[in-house]
Amino acid sequence: MGQQTVDPVIAGWAAGFRPVRDGEYFPPHSPGCVGCGPANPHGLHLAVRRHGEGVQAEHTFDDRHTGAPGVAHGGAVAMAFDDLFGFLLYLLGELAVTRDLRVSYLAPVRLNAAYMLRADHGARVGRRIPVSAELRNHDNVVVATAEATFVVVDTHHFTRAAGR
Numbered sequence: 001m002g003q004q005t006v007d008p009v010i011a012g013w014a015a016g017f018r019p020v021r022d023g024e025y026f027p028p029h030s031p032g033c034v035g036c037g038p039a040n041p042h043g044l045h046l047a048v049r050r051h052g053e054g055v056q057a058e059h060t061f062d063d064r065h066t067g068a069p070g071v072a073h074g075g076a077v078a079m080a081f082d083d084l085f086g087f088l089l090y091l092l093g094e095l096a097v098t099r100d101l102r103v104s105y106l107a108p109v110r111l112n113a114a115y116m117l118r119a120d121h122g123a124r125v126g127r128r129i130p131v132s133a134e135l136r137n138h139d140n141v142v143v144a145t146a147e148a149t150f151v152v153v154d155t156h157h158f159t160r161a162a163g164r
């Protein structure tokens, strides 16, 4: 597949790894990303920054992500974790995708309340990268946790997936 057929966003990932200072915000995965893209009206609009060797984001779920009344949908919480994990890739300098994701919902996540997300990665084994994360409320209580395995892929994974 010729380079000219690669989506500019995908090509940008491969070319775009650069050192990020502690506390600095990362660019979104793409403008339309449902987790972090500023152009997606249905998205979470996560704003994620480096925190040591991990990443973190302050986030408030809103009425667009309602599950039970007043409570964030579990799928929206899982999406926040999954997208957050995607920012660890900037630190690792690897393209990878979620192979599995396990979320533990320890307490309801309220709408219109600020929460803190934090994610870290373990050591890569073969193509596998283990990652984990926590969601804490305003009182610093952990209300949800997540663990996932990301698998390293190349740019062709994404061009194939996009049908190009």
Ligand SMILES: CCCCCCCCCCCCCC(=O)SCCNC(=O)CCNC(=O)[C@H](O)C(C)(C)COP(=O)(O)OP(=O)(O)OC[C@H]1O[C@@H](n2cnc3c(N)ncnc32)[C@H](O)[C@@H]1OP(=O)(O)O
Residues within 6 Å of the ligand: 012, 013, 014, 016, 017, 029, 082, 083, 085, 086, 089, 090, 094, 095, 096, 097, 098, 099, 100, 125, 126, 127, 128, 149, 151, 153, 157
């Ligand atoms: C600049 C940075 C930005 C980057 C942004 C990019 C992200 C974009 C946005 C991010 C948004 C957020 C993120 C998203 O939304 S990512 C989108 C959601 N995820 C996907 O679409 C992925 C779909 N799945 C696949 O395409 C394939 O299954 C993949 C590519 C993952 C693997 O299929 P492939 O045929 O290639 O590989 P394999 O099956 O031989 O296995 C490969 C390795 O994995 C090990 N394994 C397998 N299963 C498990 C398991 N359950 N537990 C532990 N390990 C497991 C296996 O032993 C082997 O290990 P090793 O023997 O090599 O050590």
